[in-house]
Amino acid sequence: MTRDWWKHLILILGAIVIIAPFYMMVSFSFKSPGEIDRGEGGFFGHQEMMVDEHCVKLRDPNRDEVTAARPQFPGQTDNDIRATLVAQAEADCAMRPAIYNYTKAFTAAPLLRYLLNGILVTASIFVIQVVVAVPAAYALSKLKFWGREAVFALVLFCLLIPVHAIALPLYMMLAKLGLTNTYAALVVPWTISVFGIFLMRQFFMTVPDDLIDAARMDGMSELAIVWRVMLPTAIPALLAFAIFSVVAHWNDYFWPRIVVTGNRNLFTPPLGLREFKGGADGSMYGPMMASATVIVTPLIVAFLLAQKRFIEGITLSGMK
Amino acid sequence: MSIAETHTPPTKPAPSAAVQERRTAWALSAPALVLMMVILLVPVAIAVALSFTDYSLGNSGFNWVGFDNYVKLFTRSTYAKMFTATFTYVLTVVPISVGLGLGAALLINSLSRFGEVYKTIYFLPVMATLIAMAIVWEFMLHPTIGTINRTLELGCGTVIESFWPWLADGCANGMPLWLGDRQYAIWVVCFVGIWQSFGFNMVLYLAGLTSVHRELYHAAEMDGAKSGWDRFRLVTWPALGPTTVFVVTITCIRAFQVFDTIEAFYPLGAGPGKSAYVMMFAIFEKGVQQNLIGVGSAITVLFLIFVMFLTLIQRWLVERKVHYG
Numbered sequence: 001m002t003r004d005w006w007k008h009l010i011l012i013l014g015a016i017v018i019i020a021p022f023y024m025m026v027s028f029s030f031k032s033p034g035e036i037d038r039g040e041g042g043f044f045g046h047q048e049m050m051v052d053e054h055c056v057k058l059r060d061p062n063r064d065e066v067t068a069a070r071p072q073f074p075g076q077t078d079n080d081i082r083a084t085l086v087a088q089a090e091a092d093c094a095m096r097p098a099i100y101n102y103t104k105a106f107t108a109a110p111l112l113r114y115l116l117n118g119i120l121v122t123a124s125i126f127v128i129q130v131v132v133a134v135p136a137a138y139a140l141s142k143l144k145f146w147g148r149e150a151v152f153a154l155v156l157f158c159l160l161i162p163v164h165a166i167a168l169p170l171y172m173m174l175a176k177l178g179l180t181n182t183y184a185a186l187v188v189p190w191t192i193s194v195f196g197i198f199l200m201r202q203f204f205m206t207v208p209d210d211l212i213d214a215a216r217m218d219g220m221s222e223l224a225i226v227w228r229v230m231l232p233t234a235i236p237a238l239l240a241f242a243i244f245s246v247v248a249h250w251n252d253y254f255w256p257r258i259v260v261t262g263n264r265n266l267f268t269p270p271l272g273l274r275e276f277k278g279g280a281d282g283s284m285y286g287p288m289m290a291s292a293t294v295i296v297t298p299l300i301v302a303f304l305l306a307q308k309r310f311i312e313g314i315t316l317s318g319m320k
Numbered sequence: 321m322s323i324a325e326t327h328t329p330p331t332k333p334a335p336s337a338a339v340q341e342r343r344t345a346w347a348l349s350a351p352a353l354v355l356m357m358v359i360l361l362v363p364v365a366i367a368v369a370l371s372f373t374d375y376s377l378g379n380s381g382f383n384w385v386g387f388d389n390y391v392k393l394f395t396r397s398t399y400a401k402m403f404t405a406t407f408t409y410v411l412t413v414v415p416i417s418v419g420l421g422l423g424a425a426l427l428i429n430s431l432s433r434f435g436e437v438y439k440t441i442y443f444l445p446v447m448a449t450l451i452a453m454a455i456v457w458e459f460m461l462h463p464t465i466g467t468i469n470r471t472l473e474l475g476c477g478t479v480i481e482s483f484w485p486w487l488a489d490g491c492a493n494g495m496p497l498w499l500g501d502r503q504y505a506i507w508v509v510c511f512v513g514i515w516q517s518f519g520f521n522m523v524l525y526l527a528g529l530t531s532v533h534r535e536l537y538h539a540a541e542m543d544g545a546k547s548g549w550d551r552f553r554l555v556t557w558p559a560l561g562p563t564t565v566f567v568v569t570i571t572c573i574r575a576f577q578v579f580d581t582i583e584a585f586y587p588l589g590a591g592p593g594k595s596a597y598v599m600m601f602a603i604f605e606k607g608v609q610q611n612l613i614g615v616g617s618a619i620t621v622l623f624l625i626f627v628m629f630l631t632l633i634q635r636w637l638v639e640r641k642v643h644y645g
Contacts, residue, residue, distance in 0.1 A: 004430075004431060008431075011438045154353075158356050162627060168613070168617060169366040169370070171607075175377055188359070191355055192355035192356055194356065222344045222348065251450060253450065254600070257604075258608055273451055277455055289456070292452040299448070310447070
């Protein structure tokens with residue numbers, strides 16, 4: 001331990017740089033605009049009551065409301081009544097900065113909708129990828145047929161093509177079909193995972209043929225063999241692939257940015273964040289950081305809970 | 321048509337097992353094959369074809385313009401900036417990110433305790449949504465209220481100023497604008513790229529290190545490799561060869577694809593003086609935003625050539641290893 005002190009020193013310095021933005025993000029999501037501006041308040045901020053100006057403005061009493069309130073305040077002038085009403089509004093609109101930031105994150109933009117879109121798109125992509133890739137992987141690993149080598153060569157060739165790189169022709173094809181600004185546009189380019197086919201094939205190769213012969217003897221159809229015999233043997237590979245796929249598509253910004261223009265109902269979380277940024281004047285930093293925290297947290301928490309699996313899943317993607 | 325005929329189905333011989341297996345195989349791989357064609361191969365072909373045209377979405381026709389688009393890429397100053405920015409980014413991020421990944425892996429591997437903690441921390445940026453973290457970095461790099469300049473200003477008026485002229489200059493003439501400063505912009509983008517990616521490389525190297533046999537170190541020691549450096553040079557580094565080939569390739573391909581940070585920092589352009597005008601951003605700007613499909617496709621084709629070239633080198637290196645190994 002004492003001999004290792006310099007290693008720890010280097011690693012701790014590195015860790016500080018790595019953690020700094022996460023620390024700032026969470027910290028800003030708790031602070032009031034003033035504290036962010038002046039750079040004070042430590043990690044949590046002082047959490048002094050602050051008034052939501054926007055909320056007060058919405059409740060600014062007009063003449064009718066003042067008239068209506070007259071019976072409640074007998075003997076006062078309209079101006080006094082008005083002042084009382086404004087004070088009331090301010091009292092009602094006061095809240096702790098942390099609560100303000102997170103409430104704003106969900107109300108200033110439909111963040112919940114974005115999150116649901118993110119879940120829907122990520123889940124659809126993964127399910128379709130599996131439905132397409134697993135039968136193909138089974139055919140390529142366990143069935144003998146003329147042309148198998150050619151199909152596998154094609155798979156290896158397609159591994160060379162990053163989907164992001166061919167975004168422009170894909171975008172044009174979708175535009176020609178009138179599919180931009182639809183859920184389909186967000187999902188379709190990712191339905192084929194050549195890497196998924198490759199990964200599952202490598203895994204299926206290790207499954208003994210006897211298992212399949214036995215299943216055939218029992219009269220199982222080939223499709224039943226794929227889903228009820230092969231897939232259960234490949235759960236570790238499937239899990240790794242799931243992590244790889246979900247992380248990539250939850251975080252993906254480039255593709256949604258290209259095919260979704262303007263229709264906020266289709267925004268995925270990264271797109272929503274960008275829009276937040278576009279409309280942010282200084283006072284919105286707190287809510288923006290709150291949104292960022294909400295979007296980043298699910299994967300980070302999942303990662304912390306199942307580190308081994310995540311690291312395996314992500315690195316497996318590498319071990320082609 | 322007689323009744324008898326309709327009731328007796330034509331007697332076909334039952335297909336042999338081999339034929340049946342072939343049919344099943346094609347049926348099972350058909351969806352994947354069709355999608356591979358439509359989503360991967362056809363677009364590549366379209367990009368190649370359109371890179372020789374002046375096509376725009378919405379136009380009914382187009383003209384073949386030969387190599388005009390490619391000539392533009394290699395003669396106009398905008399694209400010169402694009403190549404400069406892209407290669408500056410790739411050639412900075414790849415060596416540093418791989419080096420730091422290896423360094424962190426070696427340090428962590430040699431620790432008896434707390435290694436897992438560092439591993440977890442260093443891997444966090446790989447999981448985090450990059451665009452969100454880019455926005456946080458942008459805020460931290462804010463010239464006046466950002467954390468970085470605030471921290472640097474703490475050093476003003478202390479002894480640190482006397483032996484760090486750069487800081488003294490910043491204290492006297494104002495701290496750098498970072499993202500808004502042409503001199504720093506691309507390097508800051510590189511820094512965020514390294515910050516995000518080296519944990520991934522570290523994890524791959526850690527996996528590689530577990531496969532280095534202990535006996536090899538003993539053997540090397542017998543042969544007189546006494547210092548840590550000798551052990552690294554003679555045993556660890558060669559054993560990590562395959563990992564390094566892979567890590568370098570994947571980092572390169574990812575670095576070529578940098579987009580999120582650039583778009584987050586510079587939504588309207590590509591940084592001061594286009595100093596961060598990388599290829600993916602150019603494809604997006606020319607092809608999608610300005611509807612110049614021809615030029616956009618030409619950049620796409622160049623991009624694909626770079627990436628395929630890199631992967632082929634990697635495969636060649638790996639296969640050579642396998643044959644010699």
